[in-house]
Amino acid sequence: MSRLLEVEDLQVSFKTYGGEVKAVRGVDFYLNQGEVLAVVGESGCGKSVTAQSIMGLLPKKVSRIKGGSVTFEGEEILGLPKKQMQAIKGSKIGLISQDPMTSLNPTMMVGKQIAEVIKKHTDIAKNQIKVRVIELLAMVGLPNPEQRYSQYPHELSGGMRQRVLIAMAISCDPQLIIADEPTTALDVTIQAQILDLLKDLQKSLDTSIMIITHDLGVVAEVAQRVAVMYAGVIVESGTVEEIFENPDHPYTWGLLNSIPKYGSGEKDRLIPIQGSPPDLFAPPTGCPFAARCEYAMEICVQEMPDKKRTSETHHARCWLNDPRAPLVKDLISAGRAE
Amino acid sequence: MSEPLLEVKKVKKYFKVGGKKSLKAVDDISFSIKKGETLGLVGESGSGKSTLGRTVVGLHNATDGRIIFKGKDMSTLRGKEAREFNRAMQMIFQDPHASLNPRMRVIDIIAEGIDAHSLLKGKERKERVFELLEKVGLSQDHAKRYPHEFSGGQRQRIGIARALAVQPDFIVADEPISALDVSIQAQIVNLMEDLKEDEGLTYLFIAHDLGMVKHISDRIGVMYLGTMMELAESDALFEEPLHPYTQALMSAIPIPNPKEVGQRERIVLPGDPPSPITPPSGCRFRTRCPQAMDICANATPEWLEAKENHWVACHLYNS
Numbered sequence: 001m002s003r004l005l006e007v008e009d010l011q012v013s014f015k016t017y018g019g020e021v022k023a024v025r026g027v028d029f030y031l032n033q034g035e036v037l038a039v040v041g042e043s044g045c046g047k048s049v050t051a052q053s054i055m056g057l058l059p060k061k062v063s064r065i066k067g068g069s070v071t072f073e074g075e076e077i078l079g080l081p082k083k084q085m086q087a088i089k090g091s092k093i094g095l096i097s098q099d100p101m102t103s104l105n106p107t108m109m110v111g112k113q114i115a116e117v118i119k120k121h122t123d124i125a126k127n128q129i130k131v132r133v134i135e136l137l138a139m140v141g142l143p144n145p146e147q148r149y150s151q152y153p154h155e156l157s158g159g160m161r162q163r164v165l166i167a168m169a170i171s172c173d174p175q176l177i178i179a180d181e182p183t184t185a186l187d188v189t190i191q192a193q194i195l196d197l198l199k200d201l202q203k204s205l206d207t208s209i210m211i212i213t214h215d216l217g218v219v220a221e222v223a224q225r226v227a228v229m230y231a232g233v234i235v236e237s238g239t240v241e242e243i244f245e246n247p248d249h250p251y252t253w254g255l256l257n258s259i260p261k262y263g264s265g266e267k268d269r270l271i272p273i274q275g276s277p278p279d280l281f282a283p284p285t286g287c288p289f290a291a292r293c294e295y296a297m298e299i300c301v302q303e304m305p306d307k308k309r310t311s312e313t314h315h316a317r318c319w320l321n322d323p324r325a326p327l328v329k330d331l332i333s334a335g336r337a338e
Numbered sequence: 339m340s341e342p343l344l345e346v347k348k349v350k351k352y353f354k355v356g357g358k359k360s361l362k363a364v365d366d367i368s369f370s371i372k373k374g375e376t377l378g379l380v381g382e383s384g385s386g387k388s389t390l391g392r393t394v395v396g397l398h399n400a401t402d403g404r405i406i407f408k409g410k411d412m413s414t415l416r417g418k419e420a421r422e423f424n425r426a427m428q429m430i431f432q433d434p435h436a437s438l439n440p441r442m443r444v445i446d447i448i449a450e451g452i453d454a455h456s457l458l459k460g461k462e463r464k465e466r467v468f469e470l471l472e473k474v475g476l477s478q479d480h481a482k483r484y485p486h487e488f489s490g491g492q493r494q495r496i497g498i499a500r501a502l503a504v505q506p507d508f509i510v511a512d513e514p515i516s517a518l519d520v521s522i523q524a525q526i527v528n529l530m531e532d533l534k535e536d537e538g539l540t541y542l543f544i545a546h547d548l549g550m551v552k553h554i555s556d557r558i559g560v561m562y563l564g565t566m567m568e569l570a571e572s573d574a575l576f577e578e579p580l581h582p583y584t585q586a587l588m589s590a591i592p593i594p595n596p597k598e599v600g601q602r603e604r605i606v607l608p609g610d611p612p613s614p615i616t617p618p619s620g621c622r623f624r625t626r627c628p629q630a631m632d633i634c635a636n637a638t639p640e641w642l643e644a645k646e647n648h649w650v651a652c653h654l655y656n657s
């Protein structure tokens with residue numbers, strides 16, 4: 001398996017009225033050819049900003065890339081001039097962005113918008129483009145694709161707009177698809193269809209996929225590896241099995257605990273993680289999760305834990321994984337947590 | 339829990355599209371919600387859930403049918419009474435990006451309703467906004483910022499705070515949590531449940547995440563192509579889905595356990611959902627139904643109570 005994408009120590013900040021927001025603070029992960037990586041994490045932790053940085057889509061005026069690198073097929077693409085990035089975007093990397101309304105042109109028929117992308121990035125014969133667009137719209141499960149071709153975004157339901165974006169992102173057979181919450185607006189039957197489609201692309205064309213999602217069911221369904229993000233850093237990463245069966249970070253434990261239990265007849269109260277994520281104007285020096293962590297020790301607020309490796313594929317940033325740390329079961333019996 | 343707070347009677351909402359054609363987004367739907375109850379609404383994307391929600395709170399005029407809130411027909415209300423109903427019914431929108439004015443600061447967005455109904459001023463207004471921000475898991479510092487400076491999930495919480503600001507009786511929550519990560523989802527769902535307990539709030543809760551819908555709802559309605567296909571208490575619906583569409587929906591729920599992937603039999607629906615401009619005759623689901631019979635094309639199935647409190651529209655149960 002070869003590396004397709006490698007992100008190292010990515011740091012991104014925003015200038016706002018209230019000061020500098022350190023949205024991404026040293027993110028690193030990689031994606032191999034033909035692999036599906038799921039990125040999960042707290043709302044506002046920097047998942048979309050990470051995706052936008054890779055695609056060169058950060059808002060120019062207010063954002064600053066403070067450091068790091070993004071290599072795609074072995075070449076640095078972070079901060080590439082617009083022209084060169086444009087050539088990669090669409091043809092080699094397809095993005096399905098989180099806000100369908102803002103990524104679509106409200107005054108242009110949706111079919112035409114996809115046709116434009118195909119015209120720009122491929123050499124499909126002119127008279128074949130419309131056929132291809134309709135085929136793509138059908139692939140993403142949009143009903144009545146011929147009619148929908150000439151409709152405008154506001155005439156479609158939320159889920160239909162989302163599927164138009166998916167069709168656009170896959171229109172030029174990209175090597176990498178970055179999908180930011182691609183199925184959040186879709187009902188489960190269509191979601192299943194889209195996930196099948198993504199899995200098919202992965203199998204038949206060896207496409208790599210980075211999927212950002214909140215839905216741990218979707219993660220289990222499609223991903224081979226998972227990166228868990230919190231307050232601008234990746235706090236844990238591993239294979240799906242490692243993350244679901246053997247998670248090493250208290251934030252991941254909290255996420256897995258928050259899901260409603262299936263089959264349980266009684267309606268138990270859900271178990272959220274108490275509190276809210278740190279303010280990214282002044283991120284904490286220590287572990288960003290410390291303020292909400294049931295197991296936090298003194299060291300946790302003082303110093304950011306390093307990446308500790310527990311297997312070839314499994315890493316976590318948590319002091320509990322330090323050999324000097326007490327065992328979790330001892331912390332529990334000492335009444336520090338339950 | 340006795341008197342219905344809201345009654346929806348044979349409501350239709352058609353949109354004019356291209357010339358004389360009309361798109362039947364909501365077609366002849368009836369249900370009621372009791373005070374303090376949460377009714378979940380699920381169904382195919384494009385089946386008319388948002389349109390139904392918007393029609394219920396008065397953002398769309400119904401093409402036909404009646405909406406009765408606290409015993410009063412909404413279409414007959416004027417002046418002060420109409421304004422009071424606007425306060426009592428709030429909506430949390432599906433697309434937080436499109437529903438927040440980009441030129442307004444968060445504080446003014448949240449206080450929109452407070453200002454419109456002249457409920458609070460000055461310091462009290464500000465304190466109420468701070469309190470709401472904290473209630474939805476944001477902080478006071480966020481009040482001065484603009485919507486584009488927030489992530490999708492944070493914007494959704496601003497929308498929730500805005501809806502809560504005027505202390506409504508009834509909230510239509512259109513996918514209020516789908517943009518949030520699961521730990522915040524759990525916080526918001528617990529918050530909604532607390533408000534239901536403490537302030538007697540009533541919800542129409544639209545969502546795609548069936549696990550959450552089951553958790554939060556007392557009853558659940560299932561929509562397909564503008565009509566209600568099944569309505570039952572949430573446990574009953576999950577234990578014994580009657581309608582073939584509901585059965586397909588249930589079989590597609592992704593289960594958060596990598597070991598169970600591929601273990602279940604998924605009912606894959608053939609074909610595409612038909613156009614709501616020219617819906618199929620008889621049962622609207624028949625073109626994709628694995629169990630369709632001849633009668634399904636000829637007659638619209640009746641809406642009937644197949645079991646106690648378990649309503650369904652399907653010829654399999656028309657004996």
Ligand SMILES: Nc1ncnc2c1ncn2[C@@H]1O[C@H](COP(=O)(O)OP(=O)(O)OP(=O)(O)O)[C@@H](O)[C@H]1O
Binds near residue numbers: 041047
């Ligand atoms: N244009 C911007 N100006 C200022 N701050 C921004 C801007 N875009 C994002 N941010 C901030 O950067 C942080 C990360 O945002 P991002 O959109 O990446 O979150 P996310 O992980 O995708 O969350 P969600 O799951 O809710 O979509 C947030 O705190 C957000 O407020």
Ligand SMILES: Nc1ncnc2c1ncn2[C@@H]1O[C@H](COP(=O)(O)OP(=O)(O)OP(=O)(O)O)[C@@H](O)[C@H]1O
Binds near residue numbers: 186187361383385
């Ligand atoms: N303003 C409008 N003009 C024309 N058609 C519309 C309008 N709003 C909605 N529709 C159509 O009405 C139907 C129902 O849309 P609606 O947004 O209610 O679906 P939904 O069930 O909320 O779907 P989703 O789960 O994707 O949000 C769709 O076919 C849609 O294209």
Ligand code: SF4
Binds near residue numbers: 251317
């Ligand atoms: S480093 Fe400390 S505070 Fe952070 S997750 Fe681990 S135990 Fe909790």
Ligand SMILES: [Mg+2]
Binds near residue numbers: 047180489
């Ligand atoms: Mg995002």
Ligand SMILES: [Mg+2]
Binds near residue numbers: 389432512
């Ligand atoms: Mg909707």
